[in-house]
Structure formats: structure tokens, C-alpha cells
Amino acid sequence: ATTRFEAQDLGREHLGHILENDAIQLGLLDRVAELPNIELVSGVTIESSELGSDKRMLTLSDGSVMSADLVVGADGAQSQMRRIAGIGQFSESYTQHAMVVSITYKGGVEQGTWQAFRPEGPLAFLPLPRIDGVNYGSLVWYDSPNTIAQLKGLSDAELRQKLQAIYPQELPDIEQILQVASFPLAKSHAQQYSGERIVLAGDAAHTINPLAGQGVNLGFMDAAVLIEELGKALINDQALSDRAVLKNYEKQRRMFNQLMMSGMDAFYYGFSNRSAPVQIIRNIGLGLAHRSGPLKQKVLEYATGLQ
Ligand SMILES: Cc1cc2nc3c(=O)[nH]c(=O)nc-3n(C[C@H](O)[C@H](O)[C@H](O)COP(=O)(O)OP(=O)(O)OC[C@H]3O[C@@H](n4cnc5c(N)ncnc54)[C@H](O)[C@@H]3O)c2cc1C
Structure with missing residues (x-):
């Protein structure tokens, strides 16, 4: 069975854009260079991290020490910040x-x-x-x-x-x-998205099967929600590391990330299964997705991040 998804099904000019990771990273670095309130530190690693009374301290490999109200661990699937926070993860x-x-x-x-x-x-x-x-x-x-x-x-x-x-x-x-x-x-999913003055985003919190190219989108949406929640905390005079603030971020993201992970698994297990009944159900599903306007529209809205 074949299914075609067209941008016009959503009344849009494009369904999505394919960008090389290098282009995204260079674009972000250019933007960082324009912002006076961001200092870019590179060429060093984190040696250790201690929790102070009102800050988290990071000792870097050049001997310098940084301190912050909240450290965002966006350091990928092998996240060091996740380990420092003592957050376990489910992985398979x-x-x-x-x-x-x-x-x-x-x-x-x-x-x-x-x-x-x-x-x-x-x-x-x-x-x-x-x-x-x-x-x-x-x-x-x-x-x-x-x-x-x-x-x-x-x-x-x-x-x-x-x-x-x-x-x-x-x-x-x-x-x-x-x-x-x-x-x-x-695939992996952190048991919690935050620890003491540490919050995780992107692959540090979750990795999924890349078959639909959704990994970066999940990380971008984590970042958007985290920024919104931290912004609200500042307005409400709450500490950035307040458990309630960070839990609110997790509440909004965990279910969506889990849903995407399970969706990818449905494709993975559905299509790698050679049993005849599964193949029949799968082909009926694809046929329906091809013919049914509303179902197709829903699939597209999830895949393009409109939902
Ligand atoms: C084969 C494959 C294909 C994929 N294809 C797609 C696709 O088509 N579309 C898509 O959206 N996603 C895809 N993904 C997933 C995507 O690559 C990830 O979801 C995405 O890169 C996660 O971004 P991130 O910033 O959270 O982590 P990363 O991209 O892993 O970035 C983490 C950054 O942290 C840095 N870092 C790590 N440790 C430290 C440390 N201790 N101190 C300082 N810095 C540190 C790293 O150098 C890196 O720059 C694919 C993944 C795989 C494996």
C-alpha cells in the first residue's frame, strides 16, 4: 500500500523543511554571538558539580568555577548532567x-x-x-x-x-x-526531567527511533516550553529551580514525548513484523490513512508539529 502526504492537504505551502544539523548549529551560534547576555565558553569539559546553598557550581577542566541558579542539561543522549543529577533512565x-x-x-x-x-x-x-x-x-x-x-x-x-x-x-x-x-x-526516557538545580531537555531527556526524523523537533519543543515556564517563574518571583516550575515543564512535555516514542514504535514493530494478520491490519491502516481525509489530516498535524 502507498500513502501520499501533500502540503495542500493542510492548506500549507510546505509540509516541512529538511535542514542539515550543521546549518542549524551554525545558525544558532550566529544568533548567540549577537546576544550580549550570553557568554560562550568552549574547549573545556565539566570536571565536577556541587550543590551550594543557593546555586549549583560547575568546576571546568581549566580550573574555573561557574555557578548558576539552574543548569539546563541539553548535552545529548549520553548526558553528563543527567548523571550528575542522579536521574536514571529507561532505555532499550x-x-x-x-x-x-x-x-x-x-x-x-x-x-x-x-x-x-x-x-x-x-x-x-x-x-x-x-x-x-x-x-x-x-x-x-x-x-x-x-x-x-x-x-x-x-x-x-x-x-x-x-x-x-x-x-x-x-x-x-x-x-x-x-x-x-x-x-x-x-530509545530512552529519563525517569525525571529535573533534579537539584538541573533540568534536562532534548536527547538528554529522551531519544526516539529516528525513522520519522522527529528527534530535533521534540528537543525544540522542550526548549520552547522550558523558556515559557522559566519566563513565567521570573514574572511570578519564583526561583528558576523551584520544583513546581520544573515539574510543570515536565508535565507538558513528558506525555507528548512518550506519545511520539510510542508512535515510532508502532511503525517499527508494525512493519518489522512478518505475521500475516499484522500485515493485513497494517495495510488496512495505510489504506485508510491514504483515503480518509480527517485521519490523514491528524497524522500530518502531529508529524508537522501543528498538534
Ligand atoms: C541515525 C540518526 C538519524 C537521525 N535523524 C534525524 C532526523 O532526520 N531528524 C531529526 O529531527 N532528528 C534525527 N535524529 C535525532 C537527532 O539527532 C537528535 O534528536 C538531536 O540531535 C538531539 O539534539 P540535542 O541537542 O538534544 O543533542 P545532541 O545533538 O546530541 O547535542 C548535544 C550537544 O552537547 C554536547 N555535549 C555533550 N556532552 C557534553 C558535556 N559534558 N559538556 C559540554 N557539552 C557536551 C555535544 O557535543 C553536542 O554538541 C537522528 C538520530 C540518529 C541516531
């Missing part, structure tokens, strides 16, 4: 690995993304911007760790042939393979 590895291949491709710029779900794992094509007349894109191939290791061992010419054979004819021809990387996949 998926049996699939992901291989990401950066390519250039022939023809005009593709306006849509494409994804196929197979029992071995999804395949995806993500177009990136055209620069100096060259179309850049990204191919993602999920499969067993063994298959991914074999694919990574191929020469560029052999891999190009494999990719061209497994991706459908309607996708553009690959011109050149630029880079190949692979990743193990895991």
Missing part, C-alpha cells in the same frame, strides 16, 4: 542499525521525501538544497547490524549499484556517494 536498543549515505543526484531538485517500510527496516530519501548546480541528498537504510556492516564494507561503485537497485525507479539517479556513516538505534 532496537535490533536495527541505520546507514546514512550523503549523495549528489541527477536531474531537478526533488520537492518531496520518500520512505518505504520493509520487514528488515525502512528506506528513506531526503533531498537537501541544490548548491552551485549540484543536488545534494541523503539516503537512509535501516537493516540488521550485519547487513549494515556488509554494506559499509562495499566500494562506492558497489554501494551505488546496491542503492540504485533497492530504491525505486521514480527516485533520481545517484551521481556520487559523498559519505557513509552508520549508527546503532536506541
